[in-house]
Amino acid sequence: MLTKIIEKKWFALVSLVLALLALWYAAALVMNGKQIIQNYERKHQTWTYSQVIDQAYTVKRPMLPAPHQVAIELKKSIFDKSVTSKRSLIYHAQITLNSTLLGFALGSLLGILIAIGIVHNKTLESSLMPWVIASQTIPILAIAPIIVVVLGAINITGVVPKAIISMYLSFFPVTIAMAKGLRASDTLHEELMYTYNASAKQVFWKLRWYSAQPYLFASLKVAIAAALVGAIVAELPTGAQGGLGSRLLSGSYYGQTEQIWAALIVSALLGSILVWIVGLVEKRLLSRRGGPANV
Amino acid sequence: MLAAQTEIESAHTSDKTYPQREMISVEDLSLIFPSPDGEVNALSNINLNIKQGDFVSFIGPSGCGKTTLLRVIADLEKATSGGLKVNGTSAEDARLNRLYGYVFQAPGLLPWRNIRDNCALPMEISAQSSEHQTKQIDKYLKMVGLQEFHNKFPWQLSGGMQQRASIARALCLNPDLLLMDEPFGALDEITRDHMNIELLRIWAETQKTVIFVTHSIAEAVLLSTHIVVMSPRPGRIIKVIESPLPRLKTLAVRDQEAFHTLAAEIRSALADEHAID
Structure with missing residues (x-):
């Protein structure tokens, strides 16, 4: 038993x-x-x-709030506030979600395009790849304010600068995985396309694009989580008026540890949901070929 | 066009006395693969002529170059020296003109396409109309007995069914030449017998030239009009045997005296050359 x-x-x-x-x-x-x-x-x-x-569990501004204190704060800022209120976590989560999704879309697109370039052109691979890798060694905290300030100087403000920082973090895993995936097609299938006298374009759209998909989806899960981190980081140092990052920042200004933890938990939930949605799309698209494992 | 028409008609009426044009002619062809520990003579001084409408088997032990020779004809490998004409043109032009259909040892179906769309692939690539595609797919899926499975995905089919689908895919382009590299090697004997008879029927129906790589003597005798016996190190042709059996055979032919005589002739040719050591 x-x-x-x-x-x-x-x-x-x-x-x-x-x-x-x-x-x-x-x-x-x-x-x-x-x-x-x-x-x-x-x-x-x-x-x-x-x-x-x-x-220890009732003190104001505790060093570490107990779980039930965080739960109460979550209830207050999610269910007791209207979603348009600046004190509602839903309001802030939705601001962060906007730039996450825009950044994710841009980053995935950029990642795929760079990978296509790399796979089809040896010169591009040797000239572009070191920059792609170097871009990820720069601390995002250092470069995020620069991007926001520079874009602000040319009157680009709001969601776009944040999305660009998300894109900056999320294109990398997509580039690496797609560069591998686009080269992962079966030799037998490649020879088959050769006997059909298929053009390079046909080989790409009928073979490589599909054999890369399992790799693409694995990297999209990493990319969407990275895009969320990028959006939050972008909201931290730039004095953004809304978003989970700004909640974290104001929480730490005023020693509101419950507020910090509540925002952290909402961002973790948001990340999980986003990764889960990508997984769902993956399952739907790849199940007909016998499941994601069967490529 | 008119000549081709006459040829097909005469093929229907007479058994093997109609005028045949040359489909493949190989002259002094050699292929050397470079390797870290010396060169490998994959093919050495190959001379071979195959006429239109013939069913020719390449037989020999592994390493005798039978698959390599088929791949050279398909322009998947380049010969080191010697001449090769496929339907009067170079192997490359034949490939560029999509003259042949190639059936690999493994089915090689695209896992993200159902059986119908897999068969459509070569026709999509050669930009044929969708009405024509549908017509061809229906015709050949029926011929290989898979019409009910047209919307299944490859993983839902058995190995034998997948291989039949890959044959249908090759036939859909209606090529003059069918190159088959041990297509039934992975199948059990019962399925294999069935597939052999199906293939003979399709060949008789479509009047194609078939080149068939196998290491089964029985399969070679059952199918072929000509049997090319090959030997390894270096890969070479040791004998070309013309079959005395009728072009269209049934499984019952295996009980006939002539079947066993031919099989014995192939076996002794292989043994004479110490092809199997």
């Missing part, structure tokens, strides 16, 4: 979540407790451990 329960998938999941919550509560107690004790000692007051435990 007991072994049967342990073998269940939900059992593993629930135990993991419970373990994480226990760890979180313990960490909150230690980190906030230290702060409370310091407070008492600064005021030369006596304190007991029961006092510390009492206050």
Whole structure:
């Protein structure tokens, strides 16, 4: 009976979540407790451990808010506010989502185009590839404000500069995977196209484009997550008025740790949903060829 | 055009005495593959003529160059020296004019296309009208017995059915020449027998020239009008045997004396040259 329960998938999941919550509560107690004790000692007051435990989960501006405090903050900023309110996380998530999706679309397109160039032209490969790789070694935090300021100087503001930073992060995995995928077609299929006297264009659109798709989708999952990170990072240093990044920033200005954690959890959820949607499209498109594994 | 018409008609009436034009002529052809530990003589001084309408089998042990010779004819490999004419032109021109259909050892169907769309592929590439495509696909899928499976994807079909689909795909372009590289090598014997008879029927029906690579003596005897016996190191032709059996055979031919005599002749040719060591 007991072994049967342990073998269940939900059992593993629930135990993991419970373990994480226990760890979180313990960490909150230690980190906030230290702060409370310091407070008492600064005021030369006596304190007991029961006092510390009492206050660790209720103190204002805790070092680490407990899970239930974050849950309350989430409820307040998601369900208790109208979605047009600047205090609603849905409002901010939707701003971030806009630039994520635009950046993801631009990045995927750019990635695919660079990969096509690289695969069809040896000179492009040797001249472009080092720049593609170098672009990813530059810290995005350093380059994001520069991009926003430069684009702002030529009157490009709003969603576009943020999307460009998302694009900057998301084109890379697509380029690498597509460059591999476009070369991954079966030799037998290539020879078949050769016996048909197919043009390079026909070989691309009827063979390479399809044999690259499993690689493309694997990279699109990475790219959409990277695009979300790019959008949030772009909202951080630029004084953006909205978006999950600006919530993180204002939370840290005012020591609102619950607000920071709530924004973090919403962005994690948003990322999971986006990756899940890409996976769904992948499954739909690749299942007819016998599943994504069967290429 | 008129000449071709007469030829087909005469092929229907007489068995093998109609005037045949040369489909393949190979003259002193050699192919050397460079390799790190010396050169490999894949093909050495090959001389061979194949007439239009013949069913020619290349037989020999592995490494004798039978597949390589087929690939040279298909312009998939380039000969190092010697001459080769396919339907009176170079192998490259024959390929560019889509003269032949090539059936590989593996079906090689595109997994993202259903059977119908797989058959359409060569016709899409040669920009044929969609009405013509539909007509051809229906005709040849029926011929290989897959008309009910036209909207299935390759992974939903057995290996034998996939190979039949790949034969239908090759036939859809209606090529004069069919090049087949051990197309039934991976099939079980029962399916293989069935496919052999189907192939004979299709060949008789379409009057194509077929070049068929195999390492089965029984298959070569059952199918061919001519059997080219090959030997390895270096890859060469040791004997070309013209079959005394009728062009269109049934499986019952295997019980006839002439069948066994021919099989024995091939076997001894292979043994004489120490082709199998």
